[in-house]
Amino acid sequence: MTVAEVAVDDGADAADGADVAPTDGRIRSRWAPWFTTLRYGALVALVGMFLVPVYVLVVTAFKDPTEVSPSQMWALPDSLSLDTFRTVWPEMEDGFRNSVMMAVPASIIASFLGAANGFVLAKWRFPGADVVFPLILFGMFIPYQAVLIPLNQLMSDLDMHDLGGLTLVHVVYGLPITTLIFRSYFSGISDELIDAAQVDGAGMLRTFVFVALPVALPAFAVSMIWEFTSSWNDFIFGLVLTSRQDWPVTIALNNIAGSQVVPFHEAVAAALLASLPTLAVYVVMGRFFMRGLMAGALKG
């Protein structure tokens, strides 16, 4: 590609109209406006593709039940109605409540423990800390199939095939990721801060509580969101550990929607309901979600 003519980008690209295009101040070739249009075009097309399932979901769930039929999946509703939700909600209600009672405590506890672990591993080193961290990390990657049988046995022996047991399980298996999040975060704060606290007279616990925790609020947000989402969306542990009255919402959802008898608009509405809390969290606290992802990739 040769630069036959150089035009200075003054921000008035054809694609953007009069608004200022994102520019890093560089002199751009005359092809740039075309590339930009192409980019936006591609992005919009991709957004469309990504939202196809959402379209189906929303259109179907809000359609009047009499209009619904699989062959009419793509058609817009003639009339809107909440009837489908009303039909489906009673069957989801218990599962919903169970999931809340499980996911909220699990995320809080896993976050606090993760904060303690992350702090010690990042700032208060002990002999063997360098070995312990990879060992903890590995726990994040194990396939749950490998622990199902022992878990099932242990929980039977402890008589914990209930919501409490499920909560415990989510706390434990959430520890690796919350530890990772906090350790990453604490690695970024200066050692001198910890030193200053020590010289000022604080031991490990007081340094943790008064100096480290207050500074770690962003990490808390990330950790809670991640752990909440992960516990809420889990299925396999719920399947193994709970029975009817303790079912989390994912199990309830699968039972409703998995059956062949249930019409598809109810299945879809149920899926929407079940996803609302995590979606709400995502919408409100999206950027923390992204930071959680970064921690998950072991980026320091």
Added chain:
Amino acid sequence: MHRIRRWAPGLLLVSPSLILLGVFVYGFLGWNLRVSLSDWRGLRPDYAYAGTDNYQRLPDDTRFTDDVENVLVFTAVFVVGTLLLGFLLALLIERGVRGEGFFRGVFLFPMAISFIATAIIWRWLLNNAGGAQETGLNKLFGQVGLDFLANDWFKSRGTWAPAAIALPAGWALSGYVMALFLAGLRGVSDDLREAARVDGANEPRVFWHVVRPMLLPVVMSAVVILAHISLKTFDLMFAMDVESRKIETPALYMWFTTFDGLNFSRGAAIATLLVAGISVVVVPYIWYSIRMERRR
């Protein structure tokens, strides 16, 4: 002795987590291994050592070998597809676009949804009913003149059925890969790129020679994470089409043989193989990341 006073409180604070993880991860892995070497079938546990029969019988078990084939197909399509899509998304956004927050939000939101819900929606999108019952993507393709794209998706005969599952899986995870690449691309210091430009490189060359080599760690991270997810995915196939052998993977087989068939020892063997498979990818990755971190 005095040195202990320094680090003991720290060790104490992490000990509950260490104990819990010691039991629930490593203890259970060992326990599972033991079960795999027993002949436990039926409801009452039986840990008596029975040799490696369970493992030896697996290669002859056609259901198992079919499942392995399925998971390999799925993994290949899923990993490659998601990598490419995620990379493309990151590339499009990387230079900065207006409404970047919106775009990122759209591409990432599927991660917030459970695989069950995802499966429910996509089950209908990938429905292969024909004629008057036609629905989902097949119907959409028909309406916009892309009939030739319609197919049986996950109900296809032959090896490619599992590849259809890569669609919802990719939908759910491309945003994640995009986030990784975004961070990687933006992490390439501007100085490097500017030096290359001043030296006369045009944009594609700048990308190829300066940016691309620095993306390797990102690609590695992404591959490891995607591959291990694909090996252990259970919810997605379970909710898509629970009875179907066409998309069954070892992860699902383990479930059925253990909790339906009550053949715990065989289930444990499959589970151990899953761990081994994942470890092959994950352990070097963890080791490498820790090494890299120490060097910084």
Added chain:
Amino acid sequence: MSETEAETESDAEPRAAGVRLESVGKRFKGGVDAIRDVTLQVEAGEFMVLVGPSGCGKSTLLRLVAGLEEVSSGRIHIGDDDVTNRLPQHRDVAMVFQSYALYPRMSVRRNLAFGLRMRRMPKEQRNRRVAEVAEVLGLEHLLDRRPAALSGGQRQRVAMGRAIVREPRVFLMDEPLSNLDAKLRVALRAELSLLHKRLGVTTVYVTHDQIEAMTLGQRVAVLRDGVLQQCDRPQEVYLHPTNLFVAAFIGSPAMNFVDAAVERGVVSFAGVTVPLPAGSPLAEADRKVILGIRPTGFTPAADRGWPTLQATPEVVEELGDERFVVFDVAAPRVDTDATRAAVEASTADDALLLPEDRARFTVRLPTDVPVPVGEPLTLSIDPGRLYFFDPDTGDAVPS
């Protein structure tokens, strides 16, 4: 004093205490000896500066005194107490960090009060002390702000205030002025001196800037690679450096060095011959030396009968009231570990932009007569201001 007594503080007079290090050594994992057999005594109330190039171990030594690192060998005493095995919390020292390390989520007030809270001082007493210190440092109007809302200089004062409010036995300061820009640094140097005079607390101060060391310290301890080179009053270190490293490190611009030969009562180099002072121990010697002459050891005046040197200025730096002239001397450059360490160059190449074999001298000249580049100049060498060093050991040779 037992540990519990050390934790409860009363409002008694500042109890300045000396710091004594006995054969202290520190070895890190991996076998690196950061500190080697350092014995040092800081008198009660003294302002002692630890100075040296990066990596010389000065910060490590400070951290050993604070208790943030554990000694590998030797003992540390603060006042009458052997604190070698005590945690930092129990040593009654206060530290000012290079990055200030203010607690980001606490207001200035709470930052100042933190150490007192940790020692369980009653609230009223705490508030009183915080108010006093805030007034002394001019921080009253900032008490409710968070560190992020303060300027660099303000943060520095809060960091100092946090240390002062504790009324410790020893202040430890780790390059507190390094993060400030040059002019502010010079201004705050004087403030620090004043503060010390006022409070009279024993202070151990670390810096890599030898000018700071010379101006602030009552005594200066020069460190290199974990070994104490010399510890003395600034003037003594300047006028009587014990070895090549100290001579090269202290003084700005650095001392000029050249290989020279001593025989028959004169020292000669590059065709210049300088008689040794009467009664010099070197009078009978016949040996090689490294000769050192400070930039101030030359004058343009030709009337004192001093030996002269012909110089062709290559670079002339005009600084208003001073002038520095750089020229080459017809003798090989002195390039030893010591001279390189003094400028923090790890190989011969680091110290030069363009390769050069000959010795390069810098001379301070008055500004009354112009000195054009390239025009030969005659300089007189003051025979009373020569320094002699052994070429092999680097030790100063008595002259």
